[in-house]
Amino acid sequence: MTPAASGAPVPALLADTAGGRDTASRTAHGCWYPSADPAGRQVAFICDRGGVPRLWAGPPGTGEARLLDANPEPVTEVSWSPDGRWIAYTVAPGGSGHTRVLCVHPDGTGRREVAGAVPGSSAHLGCWTRDGSALAVTVAEPVGENAPAETTGSRADEAWAHRDGTAVLLDDAHAAEGRARHPAGAPAGRLSAYLIDPDRTRSPVLLAAEPEAATLRVCDLTPDGRLALLRGGPRGRRRAVVWDTAGRRATCTLAVADGDPWIGRFSADGRTVWLRSDHDREFAALMALALDEHGEPAGLSVTAAREDSDMDLLAFPEDGHRAAVSWNTAGACELETLALNGDGPPRPISLEHEVVTRVAPAGPSGMLLALSGSQRRPGIWLVPHAAPPARTPWSSRDADAVPPGRPPVRPTPQRPSARDGLRLGGWYYRAPGRGPGEPAPCVIHLHGGPEEQERPVFDPLYHELLGRGLDVFAPDVRGSSGWGRSFVDADLGTGRFAAIDDVADCAAHAVTSGLADPTRLAVMGHSYGGYLTLASLVHHPELFRTGISVCGMSDLGTFFDGTEPWLAESAAHKYGHPERDRELLRALSPMSRVDALRVPLLAVHGEHDTNVPPQESRQIVRAAQSRGLAAELLVLPDEGHDFRHAHTRRLFRRTAGDWMQRHLTGAEAR
Structure with a gap:
């Protein structure tokens, strides 16, 4: 892989702001988005105790939780590194959509900005490398004359061409005019994915870039880093891209469903991609995409599917040997685990509440579930191997969902x-x-x-x-x-x-x-x-x-004028192209x-x-x-x-x- 362009984000040290131990475990609050350390002894998660979603960590069995970042910026995603040294998380300063990615040590020290610090930019969390030495991040950044030109393969709609950076998406016929109005270096929509070393011992590495992008997230990397699994495409037309990181090219593109952005993972040998996909299907299923030694597609098969239910979550809690899948049944969830080698029937997991919002591995401890339901605030449950789920001690009780005398309503x-x-x-x-x-x-x-x-x-x-x-x-x-x-x-x-x-x-x-x-x-x-x-x-x-x-x-016209360029890319598929479909948008x-x-x-x-x-x-x-x-x-x-x-x-x-x-x-x- 080649070094990144000079505009790549570089980690910047920040002051430590870890808080104290949790002393208000019985107050009504929500806990969600768990991520465990490799041993499953500690869990990082988001909790809104205190009024703002912040980064916390605590043991999943018994014990207190600790506030790791007391800053007021709301936290939106969390990921513990596979080597246990870092916790990566995304914050939204001022509540805006211009998010930043930070890293902190599990003891609350060493807090640093990894990406998104440049004014007007935005950064999103991707996966860690398998050894935990680097973190993938996606950065929304301007296109300059020296920016790298690699893209993530063919676009979903080649008739779309260019956005002028301030107003509307333009057809090919308007592209030259748009470039004349906005010279090289002017702001435009672009998403770039980098590998960042939080320790700053190595320079950032560019993985992939996509001009006029709708979405771009690095969901997984093979252990040798040769292939990346990217998720991109506009709303309603998401796609999984197997990306050759050395050759900077897509070896395979496959449709995947909207919803949870963590769409799948590579097998340990890099010869199979397990995907939550609705390719040629009405409902999303678990699919196995076989790859040859060059990362090219060698076969596609359906591993698990239901005729009338979407698979809306896919996780790998047992080191890739089993998958945890959540089925969406008219809005409620049914959860099960299954062996990826087909050995034995699926194992259903009983749920105390209606909806699973996240499944995360917890090493030898089993797996973690973020649950929500009509009778409680969001909470986190530990699911030990061959044992029923147990609520973590820092998740609020069901009885704390609403004030006394006002029981929650089941719809x-x-x-x-x-x-x-x-x-x-x-x-x-x-x-x-x-x-x-x-x-x-x-x-x-x-x-x-x-x-x-x-x-x-x-x-x-x-x-x-x-x-x-x-x-x-x-x-x-x-x-x-x-x-x-x-x-x-x-x-x-x-x-x-x-x-x-x-x-x-x-x-x-x-x-x-x-x-x-x-x-x-x-x-x-x-x-x-x-x-x-x-x-x-x-x-x-x-x-x-x-x-x-x-x-x-x-007004859909002024919406396209004012929204973020990458959001305009994604929204035009749903609502209409702001140039070609101007009359339709006006009527709507x-x-x-x-x-x-x-x-x-x-x-x-x-x-x-x-x-x-x-x-x-x-x-x-x-x-x-x-x-x-x-x-x-x-x-x-x-x-x-x-x-x-x-x-x-x-x-x-x-x-x-x-x-x-x-x-x-x-x-x-x-």
């Missing part, structure tokens, strides 16, 4: 039918104390993505609304994951108009089922769900009494139909949102106010696209609850 699954006959999904939460035949004021809550899926997990926002006597219906409209590839693709292009109609059909389902009061319906959602909220209000203005858009797009944009808006609107946005810029909320609120409607904007300081601080999450929930209670029930906010 019921729903399968509405769209007007064109497509079966949808979702979960209905009934407010406590409501009789079975009593129609209730109801909030339709729409998830983001669009490829996300509504899962039966504890959501404090839902319980805020339920505590005010409001039901919540959280549906999966077309475009959501978990229901097969055809369902995910059903909203592409003009299919998005049908997705907007799905929201109205889900409202009708809640009413005709006798659950919701047709005169007291509201709609709200986050990100794409915020867009869908605005679109529903202007396409079906007679249905809802109010709406709340959270970090939603109000709520701002183009704002005259149809009839009801009060609340918009909420993070101050530092770089995914969907706050201007998207500002312009729709101004437009509503200019038409004499009640419209308000709540901007949350020090937050980005996802709200990570406890005090702002509480402010958001209280504000949303007050708004919905006032407009659906006429009652004064408490």
Whole structure:
């Protein structure tokens, strides 16, 4: 492998900020994203005790947890090195999407920035080398005249060409004009993957780079470093790439499903890649991709599959001899382990809660599960070999999920039918104390993505609304994951108009089922769900009494102008190309139909949102106010696209609850 370009990130030492031992283990909090040391004696994880998701570590059996980084930047991912010397983690300064990768020793010393420190750049965590000597990171960086030109193979759509770095994606016919406007060295979308030595004894090494990239993550490396497993491609068209690190070329490209970015791993000899893939399938399965001595494909077979369920998590808890797979069954999970050599039937793992969010090896101790469910906050369980899962001592108890006297609500699954006959999904939460035949004021809550899926997990926002006597219906409209590839693709292009109609059909389902009061319906959602909220209000203005858009797009044209270049690459496959499909995007944009808006609107946005810029909320609120409607904007300081601080999450929930209670029930906010 050749050295990296001069712009490669170099580790920079930071002050140590480790905190003390945990003394509040009984308070309500969440723990997630576990990663164990090689011996399985200590676990690094993310915990929001204290109000911000931070890096902690502790023994999985008995003992206290220790805060390893007391800085206020929210932590989003964690990975313990195979040699046990380092813990790598990703932070989001100010809550923004411009993340950085840091490393720290397990005792809290030696904290250093590994990548993402350059203003305007962003870095994402990749895998460690098998010996733990280097960490793969992906950096979003400008393209300069001296930047290396290697790419990760052919693009998913060669008709796409170039982005000018500030506004829209351009066709090939516009490329020369774009380059003339933006000379070499001007900002543009580019993702580059490097191998970084946290000890700084070796220079960074460039693994791969992709101009105008949508995503790029290094998921695994063969023990000799000859091959890398990359995950790239736009949303809805993710791909696994087997990458020859010396020849800088793709030896094989295979479709993989959206969802968890850790898509697979190489066998110990580098001759097999185990993948979570939906290649030529409706639902993702475990596949074995055989490779020859040159890393070229030599065969593909299905190792484990279900006809009506996606595999949404794949991990390797027993040194690659067995796989742990999580099956998505209408939003809930079923977990099992299986021998990769086919020796013996799968072993089911009993789960205390509905959803597995992560599986991680714990060496001789077994494996770790991050669990969430409708009855508890996220927690971490240790699964010893041939023993049932046990909650770790620093994960909160189920009894601490909500304040005393307000038990969490277990939702019921729903399968509405769209007007064109497509079966949808979702979960209905009934407010406590409501009789079975009593129609209730109801909030339709729409998830983001669009490829996300509504899962039966504890959501404090839902319980805020339920505590005010409001039901919540959280549906999966077309475009959501978990229901097969055809369902995910059903909203592409003009299919998005049908997705907007799905929201109205889900409202009708809640009413005709006798659950919701047709005169007291509201709609709200986050990100794409915020867009869908605005679109529903202007396409079906007679249905809802109010709406709340959270970090939603109000104009798809200005969204493409303002979002991150690599996010624009990924989003154009879902929504439409901002040049070729300009008229479609205009027709789909709520701002183009704002005259149809009839009801009060609340918009909420993070101050530092770089995914969907706050201007998207500002312009729709101004437009509503200019038409004499009640419209308000709540901007949350020090937050980005996802709200990570406890005090702002509480402010958001209280504000949303007050708004919905006032407009659906006429009652004064408490």
